Amino acid sequence: xxxxxxxxxxxxxxxxxxxxxxxxxxxxxxxxxxxxxxxxxxxxxxxxxxxxxxxxxxxxxxxxxxxxxxxxxxxxxxxxxxxxxxxxxxxxxxxxxxxxxxxxxxxxxxxxxxxxxxxxxxxxxxxxxxxxxxxxxxxxxxxxxxxxxxxxxxx
Numbered sequence: 579x580x581x582x583x584x585x586x587x588x589x590x591x592x593x594x595x596x597x598x599x600x601x602x603x604x605x606x607x608x609x610x611x612x613x614x615x616x617x618x619x620x621x622x623x624x625x626x627x628x629x630x631x632x633x634x635x636x637x638x639x640x641x642x643x644x645x646x647x648x649x650x651x652x653x654x655x656x657x658x659x660x661x662x663x664x665x666x667x668x669x670x671x672x673x674x675x676x677x678x679x680x681x682x683x684x685x686x687x688x689x690x691x692x693x694x695x696x697x698x699x700x701x702x703x704x705x706x707x708x709x710x711x712x713x714x715x716x717x718x719x720x721x722x723x724x725x726x727x728x729x730x731x732x733x
Contacts, residue, residue, distance in 0.1 A: 582689075587639075589686045593679040594632055600676035601625045604669055604712060611665050612715050620708055624701055631701070635687070635694030666716045673709040677702055 601621060608617035680702040687695040 586686055586690050590636060590683060590690075593682045593686070594628070594636075596679035597628060597676050597683070598625065600672040600679065601628070603672040604676070604708075607665055607669050607716065608712055612712070612719070614715065617708070617712060617715070621712075624704055624708070627697075627701060631694055631697040635692045635697070665719075666713060669709070669713050669716055673705060673713070677705055677709075680705070 601624060605618055605621040605625065608614050608621055680698050684695050684698040684702065687693060687698060
């Protein structure tokens, strides 16, 4: 590979974004659906720890490697990604997204001299515990299982 460093940076950048986005979704479920401050704060703490790990090991220059125009994954649109059956399904999808992203960060960091692999692994395992807590709580709530159609409603 001609420029492995740049490609590693692209992978790291894309997966840091994926992890942050997924964390934000589950954080909002804890905050606004379950109204559980402790759970929301635990998820927020992981998001902040991710930022610390990024700053310590990777620096802020990853964005320089970003090339959305060249990314063939930008326009992928799978049917399963267009709809969610409820808050529980939304939580499962975003925890998976986050955990998979952390696994990519963990593995690709092993190719890079900057390190961080162990820190990404620790975050992933913390998320496994929080996933269990949040999804069990969501399963116990009486929330609509289907998407609510809101067109034509007046406030």
